[in-house]
Amino acid sequence: MSATRPLPQQTELAAGYWEAARRHELAVQRCTACGVLRHYPQERCPECLSAAVEWATLSGRGRIYTYVVAHAAFHPFFQDRLPYVVATIDLEEGVRVVSDLDEPADAIQIGVPVEVFFEELEGEITLPRFRLTKAKR
Ligand code: ZN
Numbered sequence: 001m002s003a004t005r006p007l008p009q010q011t012e013l014a015a016g017y018w019e020a021a022r023r024h025e026l027a028v029q030r031c032t033a034c035g036v037l038r039h040y041p042q043e044r045c046p047e048c049l050s051a052a053v054e055w056a057t058l059s060g061r062g063r064i065y066t067y068v069v070a071h072a073a074f075h076p077f078f079q080d081r082l083p084y085v086v087a088t089i090d091l092e093e094g095v096r097v098v099s100d101l102d103e104p105a106d107a108i109q110i111g112v113p114v115e116v117f118f119e120e121l122e123g124e125i126t127l128p129r130f131r132l133t134k135a136k137r
Contacts, residue, residue: 003076007125014041016055021126024118028095030056039095060116061133062091069105089114089130099130107132 010018020027028039033050037058044051067087073079085101085108101108102117113133118126 003079005077005121006075007121007123008127010125011041013043017041018125020055020057021118021128022124024126025057026060026091026116026128027055027057028093029053037093037095039097056093058091058093058095060091060128061113062089062097062115062130063111063113064088064108065090065096066110067101067108069108087114087130097128097130099128102129102131 008018016029017027028037029041030037030053031045031048031050032052032054034045034048036045036047037056038046045053065088067085069083069085070078071083073082078084083105085103085105087099087101087108089097089099091097101114114130115133116128116130119129121127
């Protein structure tokens with residue numbers, strides 16, 4: 001019997017992120033006082049401390065800044081997926097996100113381009129994940 005994927009916690013602070021994901025869009029907070037993008041969701045802007053915020057839709061494209069290859073499963077769901085890659089990704093718009101990668105570990109290098117895709121989970125949760133950018137056909 002296989003375990004189910006652990007689900008992300010839904011918080012009011014991150015509601016805009018999850019609502020965008022359900023539309024298959026990647027969104028982060030943008031300070032409406034100074035324009036700075038930020039991720040993960042925070043109550044106040046780290047630059048100007050304003051609480052004024054909106055959700056900005058991003059391209060979903062970026063490059064791998066760094067990554068780790070997990071050889072031990074920290075949850076039973078990941079046991080059959082070993083080894084798997086967790087990466088920090090520099091998005092084109094200048095913010096970083098952390099995601100597991102839907103790719104074999106030996107295909108990953110720092111600096112390679114990646115793109116978001118969306119996985120439908122139970123409970124009407126849509127999870128943004130990343131994979132290597134495919135060449136245009
Ligand atoms: Zn600001």
